[in-house]
Amino acid sequence: MKNMTSRERLTAVLNGEKPDYLPWSPLVDYYFLSSWDSKKAASIIDASQELEFDLMERHVPTYSEPFGASLELVCTNDVKYESVREEDKIFNRYITPKGTIEEKRVTTEKIKYGFIKKHYIEDIEDLRIYKYVLENLEFKSMKEEFKKKDKEIGEAGIAVPSAPLTPIQQFLQFLIGLEKTVYMLMDHPEEMQEVLDLIHEKNKECYEIILDYPSDVVIPYEDTSTTVLSPNMYENYCMDYIDEYAELALAKDTKYITHMCGKLSKLIDQLAAGKMDGIDSMCPPTSGDLWPYDAREELGDKKIIIGGIEPASLQKLSVDEVKDYVMDLLKKMQPGYNFILSTGDATPHGTPIKNLWAVAEIRDKYGKFPLNI
Amino acid sequence: MAGMKVIGEKFKNDKIFVPGVLVAARAMNTGMEILKPKLIESGVQSAGKVVIGAVESDLHDVGKNLVAMMLEGAGFEVYDLGTDVPTEEFVKKAKEIDADIVGLSALLTTTMNEMGTIIEALEKAGIRDKVSVMVGGAPITEDFAQEISADFYAKDAAEASNVAKDIKKKIAS
Numbered sequence: 001m002k003n004m005t006s007r008e009r010l011t012a013v014l015n016g017e018k019p020d021y022l023p024w025s026p027l028v029d030y031y032f033l034s035s036w037d038s039k040k041a042a043s044i045i046d047a048s049q050e051l052e053f054d055l056m057e058r059h060v061p062t063y064s065e066p067f068g069a070s071l072e073l074v075c076t077n078d079v080k081y082e083s084v085r086e087e088d089k090i091f092n093r094y095i096t097p098k099g100t101i102e103e104k105r106v107t108t109e110k111i112k113y114g115f116i117k118k119h120y121i122e123d124i125e126d127l128r129i130y131k132y133v134l135e136n137l138e139f140k141s142m143k144e145e146f147k148k149k150d151k152e153i154g155e156a157g158i159a160v161p162s163a164p165l166t167p168i169q170q171f172l173q174f175l176i177g178l179e180k181t182v183y184m185l186m187d188h189p190e191e192m193q194e195v196l197d198l199i200h201e202k203n204k205e206c207y208e209i210i211l212d213y214p215s216d217v218v219i220p221y222e223d224t225s226t227t228v229l230s231p232n233m234y235e236n237y238c239m240d241y242i243d244e245y246a247e248l249a250l251a252k253d254t255k256y257i258t259h260m261c262g263k264l265s266k267l268i269d270q271l272a273a274g275k276m277d278g279i280d281s282m283c284p285p286t287s288g289d290l291w292p293y294d295a296r297e298e299l300g301d302k303k304i305i306i307g308g309i310e311p312a313s314l315q316k317l318s319v320d321e322v323k324d325y326v327m328d329l330l331k332k333m334q335p336g337y338n339f340i341l342s343t344g345d346a347t348p349h350g351t352p353i354k355n356l357w358a359v360a361e362i363r364d365k366y367g368k369f370p371l372n373i
Numbered sequence: 374m375a376g377m378k379v380i381g382e383k384f385k386n387d388k389i390f391v392p393g394v395l396v397a398a399r400a401m402n403t404g405m406e407i408l409k410p411k412l413i414e415s416g417v418q419s420a421g422k423v424v425i426g427a428v429e430s431d432l433h434d435v436g437k438n439l440v441a442m443m444l445e446g447a448g449f450e451v452y453d454l455g456t457d458v459p460t461e462e463f464v465k466k467a468k469e470i471d472a473d474i475v476g477l478s479a480l481l482t483t484t485m486n487e488m489g490t491i492i493e494a495l496e497k498a499g500i501r502d503k504v505s506v507m508v509g510g511a512p513i514t515e516d517f518a519q520e521i522s523a524d525f526y527a528k529d530a531a532e533a534s535n536v537a538k539d540i541k542k543k544i545a546s
Contacts, residue, residue, distance in 0.1 A: 106457070108430055115432035178435050182392045183399060227529070228435065230390030266387055286528065287511040312512035315482045348482040 005155035006054035013304065013340055014216045014255050022330070022367040023054040023340045024360055025157070025306070026314075027281060032347040048156050051353065052360040055157025056306075056340075058219065061145035063162050066120075066174035068221050069206045070161035070213070072140040079136040090114055096136075099129045103174075121176045124188050127195060130175065134198050139209055146213045161213050163220040163245065163256070164206040167199035168229075168237035178228055200241060207245060211252040218254055219280055220245070225262020225288075234267055239274060246275035257304060261345035263289040268298045278304025283344025287312055292339065293332040306340040308333070309359070314343060315351045322358040327366065327373070335370035377401055377446025385532065391439065394530070398442035405445075419450040420537070421544045424466045425476035426454035428487035436510060437478035439530035447537035449474070460491050464498045472504050473544050477523075479510040488513075489521035505540055509533075 004012065004020040012019040028047055036047070048055035064073050075081045080095040090105040090113075101121065105114030121127050150159035165173065171181045185192050210218055222242075224234070242258060249256035261281035264271065268290070271279065282305055284291045292308045299305070308329050317325060326341070333339050341363060347356070366373050380397040383389045389397075423444050427437050434456045441451045452470055454462055467475050475495065479485040488508050495501045507525040508518050509532075518526035524543075527536045 106432060117432065178391070179395055179438065182395045186396065226390055228391060230392050233390075233392055266390075286514055312482050350483060 006048070006157045007153075007155045010054050010056060010158050010340070011216055013338065016302075016338070019369050021369055022336050022363060022371060024052075024342075024363040024367070025054045025056045025340050026051075026309075026343045026347050026356065026359070027056075027058065027345060028053070028347050029058065031349050032351060035349040035351075036353070045153055045156055051356045052364075053356070054340075055153060056342075057149070057153055057157060057159050059162045060149045060159035061142045061161075063221075066170045067164040067203070067206055068162055068170070068173075069139075069164040069210060070146065071142050071206060071209050074138045074140050075133070075136060076138055077136045079133055088114075089117075092120075094120070094129070094133045096129055096132050098132045099125065101126050101129045101133070116174070116177070119175060119177045119180070121171075121184075122180065124184070124191065127176075127184065127188070127191060131191075131195050131198060134195070134202060137202065139202075139206055141209045141212065143209075143213050146215070150214065158217075159215065161210050161215055161218050163210055163218040163249075164203040165220050165222060166238050166241040166245075167196040167203070168233070169220075169222050169224075170199055171196075172228060173223060196237070203241075203245070204248070207248045211249060211254055216255055217257055217277075218249060219257050219259050221259040223262060224258065224260035224264065224267065226266045227263055229267075231266055231270065234270055239270055243275040246277065249277075250275075255304070257306065261288065261307075264295070265289045268295065271295075272299050272303075276303070278306065278338070280306040281342065281345045282307030284308065284310050286310065288344050291332070292329070296333070296339075301337060304338045304340065306342045307344045308339075308341055309343050311343050311345050311348050311351075314355055314359075315348045317355065319352075319354050319358045322355045323362050326359050326362040330362070330366055330371055331373050333371065334373060336367075337370070341367075377443070381443055381446060381533070384530070385535070391435070391530070394439060394442065398446070401442075401446060420448035420541050421473035422450045422452070422470050423474040423476055424452045424454065424463060424470065424472045425478070426458035426463060427456040427478045427480075428484050428491065429457060429459050430487070431479050431481055431484040432456045433478075433480035433510075436480070436530055437476070440476060440478070440507075440509065440527065440533040443530060443533035444474075444476070444537050447541070449537065460487065460494045463491050464494050464500070467495065467500060467504055468498065474505045474507055474540055476507045476509075478508075479513065482512045485510065485512055485517065488523065492521055492523065505543060507536060507540070 009019040009023045082093050084091045088107050092103045094101050103120045104118040106117050107114035246256040255277040257278040257280050258276045259280040292305045425441050441453050445451050477488045505524040508523040509527040515526050525536050527533050
């Protein structure tokens with residue numbers, strides 16, 4: 001018999017306490033909801049009730065790119081920002097006296113914000129314009145909006161604000177893209193480092209704002225993976241920044257959990273040495289390459305692990321196969337300290353509802369804490 | 374080319390990672406721009422012709438680009454159609470250049486089924502027996518590749534150089 005609400009259960013794990021049952025908290029967003037009957041689940045809160053999971057609603061109240069943080073970006077002085085939609089394309093622009101930089105996105109029915117087709121920064125001139133943008137950028141707190149959403153969620157779970165990405169991830173994911181980031185780091189190391197340092201300073205301003213939200217945890221969506229970064233790059237461009245941000249969070253008694261949904265096995269030593277409190281969306285093969293029980297051996301008992309179910313498998317497997325998959329995972333994660341059962345990234349569009357119910361069924365049947373299967 | 378073979382081996386064995394491959398590939402491409410006219414002049418044949426792209430509605434290109442680089446490094450002539458490529462574009466290009474290989478990439482579970490549609494379209498166009506179809510991408514598995522009747526599966530870009538070798542053998546036989 002469960003004797004905790006979803007909010008209590010999740011909060012217990014985040015604070016190193018014992019939950020009544022292992023939390024089951026898939027990363028559900030509108031990518032999945034758009035494939036589901038909207039009458040049943042108009043919101044993620046509705047979905048959590050219908051599918052019986054412990055809700056960690058992400059990106060509350062928003063996700064402001066390129067920082068990826070839950071606050072508002074405000075251009076000041078002579079910098080202007082505009083976003084223009086033309087059919088399925090979105091053009092986002094920063095207009096400055098130094099020049100204009102533009103990002104082009106293509107939207108689909110399933111991805112309303114679209115995929116980046118052209119990045120803001122394509123060459124060193126664009127980088128210089130972006131540096132000017134950064135120098136004239138401020139942030140506005142959205143604490144009241146966060147509180148409102150968190151209240152709306154109530155006992156169904158918790159709201160989680162997004163923390164800004166490390167500077168290199170802002171380059172890789174939003175501003176420059178992988179290939180050109182690598183080439184520009186080689187061709188223009190000093191100017192690239194100047195902008196990385198400037199983003200880091202702006203990030204610290206973001207943290208000051210976000211760590212004031214009434215939340216036990218913040219998550220930066222690092223999307224860390226050796227399909228993009230080498231271990232050397234992680235060490236040179238991520239580790240120290242992540243440690244510094246983790247210390248800022250610690251000073252405010254907030255857990256700092258990094259979203260790392262890619263291939264992590266070759267980074268395990270650095271992750272074990274890192275100061276983050278945990279890893280979110282840990283993904284097993286084939287999309288990722290790390291099972292939580294293998295990670296647990298390397299990371300030790302104290303780091304929180306969120307994840308364990310590969311999203312593509314959750315979509316493709318039969319109900320019985322899902323049950324076997326989850327049973328096996330729970331057995332290997334016994335007794336289950338500091339573990340939140342989740343998807344190894346966003347639940348895919350079109351994931352069968354019966355598969356999500358199957359996970360909830362196994363959790364309810366065998367997930368009493370501490371696990372003893 | 375020999376250099377890229379070394380890079381491919383190191384990549385496969387986790388001695389270097391994607392950024393290292395990108396740097397090596399840029400060096401190779403810069404060299405190839407100078408060498409290509411001379412290779413054509415001296416009658417050097419490519420290992421085969423490849424049409425590659427990310428399937429319709431999929432705009433992810435990192436894995437696909439890496440595979441293209443690996444194949445170029447193995448001496449293939451690569452025609453990269455980019456991302457979000459409609460089925461008919463794969464068929465049209467494969468016919469136009471008399472391709473040996475069609476390489477299909479997908480990162481999303483929502484787009485991976487396009488691969489099967491493309492293989493069917495190659496059948497309908499009457500060129501399926503002339504081309505080898507290679508598939509890859511994060512959600513793709515060996516089982517899925519077999520299910521859609523693809524000829525080759527690479528679990529990641531590190532395997533691309535091995536796949537290229539198998540394809541070379543198949544073309545040669």
